[in-house]
Amino acid sequence: MKHYCHTCLLPLLLLLAGCGDKQPADAGKPAGVVEQASVVMAEEEGKELFELYCIACHGAGPGHPGTMRLQERLGEEKAALLNRDELPPAYIKTVVREGFKLMPPFRPTEITDSQLDALTAYITAGKES
Amino acid sequence: MVTRRKFLKSSFAAAGVPLVSQAGQVLPDGSSTGPDEKLLPETLSLADFNQAIAELRHVVGKKWVFTDEERELRTYRDVYATVPDEAHMPSAAVAPKTVEEIQAILKIARSYKIPLWTISTGKNFAYGGPAPLKPGNFVLDLNRMKRIIEVNEEHGYAVVEPGVSYFDLYNYLQERGSKLWIDPAAPGWGGVLGNMSEHGAGYTPYGDHLLMNCGMQVVLADGTVVDTGMGSLSNAATASMYKYGCGPWVEGMFTQSNFGVITKAGIWLMPEPPGYRPYLVTFPREEDLYQITEIVGPLRLNMLIPNAATTVGLIWEAAPRVTRKQYYSGKGPMPMSNRRKMADDLDIGMWNFYGALYGPEPIMDNNWKVLEEAFRSIPGAKFFFEGDRPGDPAWRYRVKLMRGVPNMTEFSLMNWVGSGAHIDFSPRSPVTGEDSMRQFTLIRDRAHEYGFDYIGEFLVGWRELLNIFQLVFDRLNEDERRRAHECFGVMVNDFAEQGYGEYRTHLDFMDEVAGTYNWNDGALWKLHHRLKHALDPDGILSPGKSGIWPAA
Numbered sequence: 001m002k003h004y005c006h007t008c009l010l011p012l013l014l015l016l017a018g019c020g021d022k023q024p025a026d027a028g029k030p031a032g033v034v035e036q037a038s039v040v041m042a043e044e045e046g047k048e049l050f051e052l053y054c055i056a057c058h059g060a061g062p063g064h065p066g067t068m069r070l071q072e073r074l075g076e077e078k079a080a081l082l083n084r085d086e087l088p089p090a091y092i093k094t095v096v097r098e099g100f101k102l103m104p105p106f107r108p109t110e111i112t113d114s115q116l117d118a119l120t121a122y123i124t125a126g127k128e129s
Numbered sequence: 130m131v132t133r134r135k136f137l138k139s140s141f142a143a144a145g146v147p148l149v150s151q152a153g154q155v156l157p158d159g160s161s162t163g164p165d166e167k168l169l170p171e172t173l174s175l176a177d178f179n180q181a182i183a184e185l186r187h188v189v190g191k192k193w194v195f196t197d198e199e200r201e202l203r204t205y206r207d208v209y210a211t212v213p214d215e216a217h218m219p220s221a222a223v224a225p226k227t228v229e230e231i232q233a234i235l236k237i238a239r240s241y242k243i244p245l246w247t248i249s250t251g252k253n254f255a256y257g258g259p260a261p262l263k264p265g266n267f268v269l270d271l272n273r274m275k276r277i278i279e280v281n282e283e284h285g286y287a288v289v290e291p292g293v294s295y296f297d298l299y300n301y302l303q304e305r306g307s308k309l310w311i312d313p314a315a316p317g318w319g320g321v322l323g324n325m326s327e328h329g330a331g332y333t334p335y336g337d338h339l340l341m342n343c344g345m346q347v348v349l350a351d352g353t354v355v356d357t358g359m360g361s362l363s364n365a366a367t368a369s370m371y372k373y374g375c376g377p378w379v380e381g382m383f384t385q386s387n388f389g390v391i392t393k394a395g396i397w398l399m400p401e402p403p404g405y406r407p408y409l410v411t412f413p414r415e416e417d418l419y420q421i422t423e424i425v426g427p428l429r430l431n432m433l434i435p436n437a438a439t440t441v442g443l444i445w446e447a448a449p450r451v452t453r454k455q456y457y458s459g460k461g462p463m464p465m466s467n468r469r470k471m472a473d474d475l476d477i478g479m480w481n482f483y484g485a486l487y488g489p490e491p492i493m494d495n496n497w498k499v500l501e502e503a504f505r506s507i508p509g510a511k512f513f514f515e516g517d518r519p520g521d522p523a524w525r526y527r528v529k530l531m532r533g534v535p536n537m538t539e540f541s542l543m544n545w546v547g548s549g550a551h552i553d554f555s556p557r558s559p560v561t562g563e564d565s566m567r568q569f570t571l572i573r574d575r576a577h578e579y580g581f582d583y584i585g586e587f588l589v590g591w592r593e594l595l596n597i598f599q600l601v602f603d604r605l606n607e608d609e610r611r612r613a614h615e616c617f618g619v620m621v622n623d624f625a626e627q628g629y630g631e632y633r634t635h636l637d638f639m640d641e642v643a644g645t646y647n648w649n650d651g652a653l654w655k656l657h658h659r660l661k662h663a664l665d666p667d668g669i670l671s672p673g674k675s676g677i678w679p680a681a
């Protein structure tokens with residue numbers, strides 16, 4: 001059984017975030033060979049989820065608290081989440097379920113595990129916002 | 130091995146925060162809950178817990194009962210609390226989809242005496258988020274109930290289930306080309322029903338959400354389903370059009386309470402007006418609040434200002450654009466000279482009044498003449514309209530809120546201290562210059578005394594002045610967390626002494642705030658308790674909500 005708590009996990013999150021740019025370029029891509037059609041469907045679902053749950057804080061430009069904070073911490077280029085195709089999927093999933101400082105966690109009744117897969121695939125697909 | 134519990138215990142002790150046992154009792158230092166004990170509601174054995182979980186899974190499906198403390202249940206934390214997560218950690222969560230499932234869950238809860246903490250969208254941050262008051266409670270999470278049951282374009286209302294967020298309803302109306310507006314609270318992810326049940330507020334002329342509620346469906350603890358008001362007619366024709374039905378009006382009883390589970394609510398929606406003209410007036414001095422309030426009061430009362438007129442403090446207005454570090458790197462509250470510099474740089478005031486005109490052009494033109502003349506009487510007042518503040522996110526989100534477009538910009542306020550947390554202190558007073566200044570100076574001075582900046586705004590609901598003070602703190606800084614907690618408690622007392630009550634409060638202060646409503650030996654809360662014990666004799670619904678507890 002793994003044991004951790006929010007306060008001791010945070011430094012880990014920060015660390016992971018800080019070295020995000022050192023990940024290999026394809027670290028964020030879903031593993032394995034997936035059917036083209038289901039990729040497209042998952043991406044569409046991912047996009048919808050992103051627009052419903054994330055974009056209000058992580059959209060590009062001013063007025064987005066997530067973007068504002070990431071810009072302060074990581075700089076302009078890494079401010080908008082959709083420019084972050086280097087983020088490892090596991091990291092995104094952890095942030096969504098654990099929260100990250102002012103970003104509260106998302107419950108499985110809001111985003112199910114399989115939806116989280118789709119959402120993560122969408123973010124890491126490297127779309128420009 | 131350091132178990133999670135042991136680790137937490139040591140980190141709490143370091144934070145000076147008392148550890149709470151599985152029975153919800155504060156443990157003395159050095160006491161133990163046993164190695165890796167499963168968090169449980171008091172009065173429930175592990176065997177019963179497991180049995181109840183099996184039964185709940187049978188009702189809603191395995192997928193919708195959550196017991197994993199490491200992953201699933203951690204998503205129910207209140208990440209903005211001044212106390213550690215564990216003070217409000219549930220032992221399970223269950224997420225029904227239908228009223229019938231809720232009835233079956235209540236039956237199980239009654240037979241095992243399981244406390245169920247009801248949430249809808251569960252975004253009650255600043256007041257507790259999705260977390261239960263007592264550790265070990267189960268969360269009854271209604272977020273899967275997402276049906277928009279009816280939208281009536283002609284009569285201007287919607288009927289929604291608990292899981293419908295402002296974003297959901299807004300998108301639904303937009304997709305259908307509806308000409309109805311919604312009235313979101315500042316967090317667009319909040320829920321139409323959940324926010325209304327907390328007496329929440331928005332910024333269009335329909336900003337008083339409970340006032341705009343019309344008809345409810347409630348499931349009582351014994352499983353009885355009640356439709357209120359006109360909805361209780363067998364062939365109800367006006368369930369969402371006339372609020373009061375015949376006989377006692379009971380809706381209010383199910384809000385900010387634990388007397389039932391609301392499963393449906395009607396909400397009036399404002400028809401899009403022929404014109405909308407938002408404006409901002411900035412004022413250079415802190416003392417101007419007196420005059421602003423004196424001016425706004427009567428204008429709001431006679432509805433020349435038809436929406437929740439909001440006078441926003443300097444830092445609140447600045448925070449969507451800049452952070453504290455950019456203007457001050459010292460400890461404690463930011464000094465006035467730095468604040469002035471920031472106000473000048475951003476072209477904002479010590480106070481910033483947001484309002485809007487709604488209606489046909491000639492009416493807006495005429496009303497504006499009256500408003501402009503009134504505000505001009507304050508020296509240094511500056512006026513801004515659409516187009517005057519390009520690229521200013523503070524202006525932009527207010528313009529959205531006052532016309533019912535949901536967004537999340539206000540969370541930027543927590544970036545003031547670098548992605549912090551906050552709890553809201555929200556007292557109400559009469560709408561007079563004197564009361565506004567008294568509220569403001571009381572809060573500002575206390576905030577400063579405890580080392581925090583004053584981040585506040587004043588809303589004139591109608592006949593009352595609501596001050597929202599966002600106590601923003603860095604949750605990772607244990608000293609700051611403790612100071613925030615202490616500061617809040619002191620303010621509750623300060624305000625009670627002035628006869629000002631909070632309209633709503635955070636989980637950790639519910640008993641304390643309830644205790645200030647103490648006239649005639651606490652007669653009102655005694656009444657609440659009589660109702661509670663009659664309607665929910667097993668005490669299963671949201672124990673402690675608003676300081677209302679099951680019988681001992």
Ligand SMILES: Cc1cc2nc3c(=O)[nH]c(=O)nc-3n(C[C@H](O)[C@H](O)[C@H](O)COP(=O)(O)OP(=O)(O)OC[C@H]3O[C@@H](n4cnc5c(N)ncnc54)[C@H](O)[C@@H]3O)c2cc1C
Pocket residue numbers: 247248249250251252253254255256258259271291314315316318319320321322323324325326327328329330331383385386389390391392539540542671674
């Ligand atoms: C930055 C920021 C800005 C904010 N601005 C505003 C604002 O402008 N206006 C405002 O009103 N609030 C504001 N809040 C406070 C809060 O976040 C919102 O009120 C939010 O809408 C509440 O969460 P919710 O709608 O998801 O309701 P929920 O969390 O679902 O419900 C809130 C509470 O109501 C009760 N409840 C919920 N559903 C039921 C039910 N079905 N039956 C019985 N009881 C139930 C429960 O006690 C629950 O804890 C703000 C918070 C933050 C962090």
